Amino acid sequence: MPTICPQLALIHDLPAILPNLLQDLSIGRAQIVVDQIRGLLDDGNQDSVLIVTAIDQDSSTNEAASKPLAAAIAILPLQHGESATASNDSATLLHAGWMTEVAASDRAGIIEIIKKQLDETLSQRGVHFVQWACDGFSLTEVAEAWFEGLGFRWVADLEYMTKSLQSAAEKTSRHDIKPPRLRLSPMDWNNESALTMFTDLVEQTYVETLDCPVLLDYRSAEQTIAGYQSNASFAPECWFTVWPTTPMENDDKPIGVAILARHNAKRNNTNPSSESGNDAVSSNEVVELVYMGLVPSVRGQRLGIDLIRSVIAIAEGFDASRLILAVDQQNDFASDLYRAFGLQPMLEESVWVKSL
Numbered sequence: 001m002p003t004i005c006p007q008l009a010l011i012h013d014l015p016a017i018l019p020n021l022l023q024d025l026s027i028g029r030a031q032i033v034v035d036q037i038r039g040l041l042d043d044g045n046q047d048s049v050l051i052v053t054a055i056d057q058d059s060s061t062n063e064a065a066s067k068p069l070a071a072a073i074a075i076l077p078l079q080h081g082e083s084a085t086a087s088n089d090s091a092t093l094l095h096a097g098w099m100t101e102v103a104a105s106d107r108a109g110i111i112e113i114i115k116k117q118l119d120e121t122l123s124q125r126g127v128h129f130v131q132w133a134c135d136g137f138s139l140t141e142v143a144e145a146w147f148e149g150l151g152f153r154w155v156a157d158l159e160y161m162t163k164s165l166q167s168a169a170e171k172t173s174r175h176d177i178k179p180p181r182l183r184l185s186p187m188d189w190n191n192e193s194a195l196t197m198f199t200d201l202v203e204q205t206y207v208e209t210l211d212c213p214v215l216l217d218y219r220s221a222e223q224t225i226a227g228y229q230s231n232a233s234f235a236p237e238c239w240f241t242v243w244p245t246t247p248m249e250n251d252d253k254p255i256g257v258a259i260l261a262r263h264n265a266k267r268n269n270t271n272p273s274s275e276s277g278n279d280a281v282s283s284n285e286v287v288e289l290v291y292m293g294l295v296p297s298v299r300g301q302r303l304g305i306d307l308i309r310s311v312i313a314i315a316e317g318f319d320a321s322r323l324i325l326a327v328d329q330q331n332d333f334a335s336d337l338y339r340a341f342g343l344q345p346m347l348e349e350s351v352w353v354k355s356l
Contacts, residue, residue, distance in 0.1 A: 004069065004110055006117035009051035011041070017051065020099040021071050024142070028347060029135050033094045036075065039232060050074040050091075050125075052118045053099075054110050072096035072114050072150075076125050078230045088230035089223065091122055093132040096146050111149035118150070119356055128356050129218060133158075136329075136348025152352035156212040158326045159335065161343040165287075165316050165323055182306045184240035184258055184314065199225055201241065201257055205293030210331040218353055228290055233261035238287075238314070242294065242307060256294035256303075258311055260287055262318065287315035289325035304337050312341065 009017060014037065022030040040048050053068035073095055077088040096118075102110060122130065132150075134143065136157050147154075188194045203221040219227075228234065242256035263286040289311055294303055315323045325343070327334045 003057040004054050004106075004113050005057045006113050007053045007055050007068070008117075008121065009053050009068070009071070011046050011049060011051075013051065014049075017053070017068065017071055017073075017099070021073070021095060021097055024097060024140075025095065026135050033073070036092075036094060037073070040075065043232065045078060045232075048076045048078055050076055050118075050121060052114055052121065054113050068099050069102055070096070070098050070110055070114055072118050074118065074122065074130070076122075077127065077227075078232060088226040089126055089128040090219075090227045090230075091125075091127040091130050093118075093130055093150075096132075096150060098142070107145065108149060111146060115150045123356050129223070130354050130356065132352045133349045134352070136350050139350075147352050150354070152354045153214075154350060155214040155218075155353050156351045157329045157348065158212075158351060159329050159348050160324065160326050160346040161338050162346045163312070163323045163341070163343040165312070165320055179245070180306055180310065181245055182256075182303060182310060183243050183245050184310050185243055185254075186237060187239040187241065189236050195225075198239065198241065198257065201254055201295075202291075202293070204295045205256060207296050209293065210333065211291075211293070211328050212351070215353065218355055228259060228261075231261060233263050233265075233288065235260060235262040235265065238262060240314075242292075244298075255298045256292065256307065258292040258307065259290040260311065260314065261290050262287055262320075265318070285318060285320040286322045286324055287318060287320040289323065304334070305340075308337060308341050 018034065018037075022033060025033070037049060040046070051071065051073050053071045055068055072093060075092040075094060077090060096114065098107075130152075132147070132152055134147075136159070139147070187198055199221050202225060206216060206221060209216075238260035240258045240260075241254040242258060243254050264284045266285065289308075292307055292311065294307070312323060323343070324346070325338065327338060329335070329348070
């Protein structure tokens with residue numbers, strides 16, 4: 001094998017790297033990668049983009065031959081003012097792959113070089129968990145070699161779903177037939193103990209969960225929540241505890257949670273009210289249902305119907321144009337619920353993870 005050395009590339013190298021690196025991806029997946037990078041750069045988060053390449057040192061004097069043989073691009077954790085106390089230790093690998101033809105006998109060694117540099121750099125930045133998503137269909141032999149060579153393990157196949165939402169004006173005449181059995185209470189971020197109690201509640205909803213259960217081998221509720229807070233679409237006004245409106249066994253305490261995120265949001269609009277919209281302006285905002293769950297003791301009562309109905313109402317209150325979410329394809333109960341409320345499949349992806 002030629003003498004290969006790792007190299008951390010710079011942001012201005014991206015235009016030369018991306019076309020070759022993304023050529024084997026589907027158009028949709030390549031667009032997702034480009035959009036994520038563009039979003040970070042537009043927000044001034046250049047330092048959150050990590051680019052690791054493998055260079056043939058023996059050919060470094062030849063300009064053509066000195067182009068990277070392979071590359072990996074990752075997103076390092078962000079920190080927001082609202083979550084300054086949260087320690088997020090997770091990163092996202094956008095893609096890793098070949099940029100030119102490489103002899104089959106050399107591939108495993110080059111992947112190992114990328115892995116070592118990637119792991120070392122991520123660890124230096126305080127990262128202990130990495131996730132990587134790919135298109136939700138059979139992996140090619142080449143792609144599988146990268147996932148396994150970089151030390152990733154499959155955890156779930158997800159289906160992304162979407163629903164067009166009604167504007168505030170359109171939904172004023174709509175009335176639910178039955179009164180709601182649940183109410184959603186926004187989390188009080190000014191209460192120092194609120195996040196701890198919220199985290200404990202999330203932990204309870206994880207018991208016997210059908211949503212990516214393998215992920216519980218890697219992440220605690222506290223770590224997962226810190227990851228949510230570091231996301232660019234983090235919306236503190238959209239974190240809710242779920243309470244019953246009618247007496248039940250857990251009448252004196254919350255029975256679940258709902259976490260939403262806002263993309264392309266007008267940040268001056270933090271009130272999910274039907275009165276907050278401007279009928280004359282078309283909204284580009286998209287609300288994402290990041291997570292919702294109920295504690296085991298109240299399951300089996302079809303409360304999920306009331307919960308997703310409340311989530312849709314909140315999204316409409318922001319005058320968002322669409323609601324999106326991801327669901328574990330093995331969670332038939334959730335998939336059927338979302339379809340019943342008009343959500344349609346948008347894309348599929350497989351999620352792989354690793355610990356450092």
